[in-house]
Amino acid sequence: MSERKIPKEVIEEVERLREEIEYHNYRYYVLNDPVITDEEYDRLMRRLIELERMYPELVTPDSPTQRVGGKVLEGFKTVKHSVPMLSLDNTYNEEEILEFDRRVKKALQEAEVEYVAELKIDGVSIALRYENGRFVLGATRGDGIEGEDVSENVKTVRSIPLRLRKPVTIEVRGEIYMPVDEFKRLNDEREEEGLPPFANPRNAAAGTLRQLNTALVAARRLDSFIYYVVHPENYGLKTQWEALQFLKELGFKVNPHSRLCKNIQEVIDYWKEWKERKRELDYWVDGVVVKVNRFDFQRILGETSKAPRWAIAFKFPAEQARTRVLDVTIQ
Numbered sequence: 001m002s003e004r005k006i007p008k009e010v011i012e013e014v015e016r017l018r019e020e021i022e023y024h025n026y027r028y029y030v031l032n033d034p035v036i037t038d039e040e041y042d043r044l045m046r047r048l049i050e051l052e053r054m055y056p057e058l059v060t061p062d063s064p065t066q067r068v069g070g071k072v073l074e075g076f077k078t079v080k081h082s083v084p085m086l087s088l089d090n091t092y093n094e095e096e097i098l099e100f101d102r103r104v105k106k107a108l109q110e111a112e113v114e115y116v117a118e119l120k121i122d123g124v125s126i127a128l129r130y131e132n133g134r135f136v137l138g139a140t141r142g143d144g145i146e147g148e149d150v151s152e153n154v155k156t157v158r159s160i161p162l163r164l165r166k167p168v169t170i171e172v173r174g175e176i177y178m179p180v181d182e183f184k185r186l187n188d189e190r191e192e193e194g195l196p197p198f199a200n201p202r203n204a205a206a207g208t209l210r211q212l213n214t215a216l217v218a219a220r221r222l223d224s225f226i227y228y229v230v231h232p233e234n235y236g237l238k239t240q241w242e243a244l245q246f247l248k249e250l251g252f253k254v255n256p257h258s259r260l261c262k263n264i265q266e267v268i269d270y271w272k273e274w275k276e277r278k279r280e281l282d283y284w285v286d287g288v289v290v291k292v293n294r295f296d297f298q299r300i301l302g303e304t305s306k307a308p309r310w311a312i313a314f315k316f317p318a319e320q321a322r323t324r325v326l327d328v329t330i331q
């Protein structure tokens, strides 16, 4: 069949709808500050779905219509990480975090070292690749060297942009998590269906990302926080704090509670504050991730095969297992 000529105004309308819909996804899911009603948003999406159905050759992998899922995959391809996805060593108390600070200062021969303190989101690590600002790959951590290509499922996470606000080629990393109220709703649903409940939001997020039916993933509300730029020097970034700002400018959802600390004492103060305040959050956190702020210092400190020497997890005390039975006070 000869190539059907698609009217220019159709191509223009499709492109405009894509930009507009992705902009509203950004406003709603990243900024939590929508500027149109749900009805207006649905009307835009329905119009784009209709045009893509009339002209399937116009569909692109980064079209917002791909966010509603509908594919059932055979399996996930394996993908090699550009640089290993490292894990974190753990510390559990002030004495151990002070020891980390001493080790860092000794290796750097520095008297003062700035840190970035970030809430440790209890979710699933994810690597995201973009080419000229367009989403091309989402991969799980796997064994740190290789992960699974879960791109089709990642596209359903509304806070993960399909197109960046700058046309950069970049890889970023972060956490995909399930908000607590979605976790509760999902477990209620599973109980009604006679399915076993998920033990915690992390397992629920991991289990969802492993689904081969993307419509099912789209029906569950996963969210994200991005915290890492691969090869930050390629973008003129000198510190982790600058990297977090850059990620925000690109359109990623970045955790608003991260704090630049001028010394380890401020890190300890931050940890003490959030050990108490974490109940205010609608996602689970299991501690604080402490990172040396300057990238030149990170390069000097380097990594072991498993974890960086320039970052560490400062865990909150484990909560005693929540008893389902209400505490009964003896009258």
Ligand SMILES: NC(=O)c1cnc(OC2CCCC2)nc1N
Binding pocket: 086, 087, 088, 118, 119, 120, 121, 122, 123, 175, 227, 228, 289, 308, 311
């Ligand atoms: N769960 C988190 O919130 C989290 C995890 N990891 C990192 O940093 C990686 C970057 C290099 C080693 C650890 N930061 C975080 N905030």
